[in-house]
């Protein structure tokens with residue numbers, strides 16, 4: 102398996118930055134504040150940030166940050182990618198500082214999605230305080246949670262994320278909405294999922310996992326009473342067995358807020374499963390009724406439409 106340890110951070114641009122304060126703090130009990138540049142920094146553990154929303158003219162994923170364990174793993178990942186023909190850029194110490202990491206490199210997937218690899222992220226020991234009474238969130242060796250990317254070509258995406266990047270496929274789910282592959286790099290069932298929808302590219306959702314099912318229930322109550330749209334009701338996935346619900350964020354993608362997810366402790370013992378509607382399989386054990394909301398502004402046509 103890859104020497105990438107976990108998904109460390111997500112960077113996104115959006116015209117709606119300030120709206121993240123009530124969304125993240127009041128509904129979900131995360132810790133969100135605005136830095137001197139006007140970006141929202143969102144924490145759910147002792148890392149300096151797990152998600153950063155910077156002001157921008159449209160809703161767009163900027164980068165996914167992949168953590169490596171130390172300097173040697175960082176160098177090994179870069180060497181491995183270069184050996185497989187990936188163009189990896191050694192980023193400047195200034196940009197590494199801005200990301201609050203010790204060193205940073207970047208590369209792109211076949212569709213131009215930017216990925217960053219780093220080690221040594223800034224740490225604020227025992228300082229995380231959820232902005233309302235909550236327990237804690239599952240991070241550590243499982244990283245921040247997971248992200249789901251919509252990609253225009255599943256075959257090409259699988260070749261890149263599995264063959265080149267070295268993620269392992271835990272499950273494939275194909276229930277009529279387009280194929281999804283759930284990819285892991287640590288005991289979390291998936292740190293990244295890719296969802297094949299021809300002609301589209303973007304961020305579908307980010308998942309944050311609480312240690313406590315009751316926190317999910319309380320957040321569900323608060324979200325239903327809030328101005329934000331629930332995009333999928335409470336339910337439990339058949340794949341990662343997560344009990345969760347989805348809310349449309351101020352920036353157009355969804356936040357999945359969940360608990361009680363499957364952990365793959367014995368990596369060698371796991372074999373990939375397939376859930377296929379043609380065979381009568383279901384993607385949900387129960388719930389997760391998706392609502393017909395407007396298309397996500399975080400997902401864009403691919404190839405990009407060129408202005409005439």
Ligand SMILES: [Fe+2]
Nearest residue numbers: 247249308357
């Ligand atoms: Fe998810």
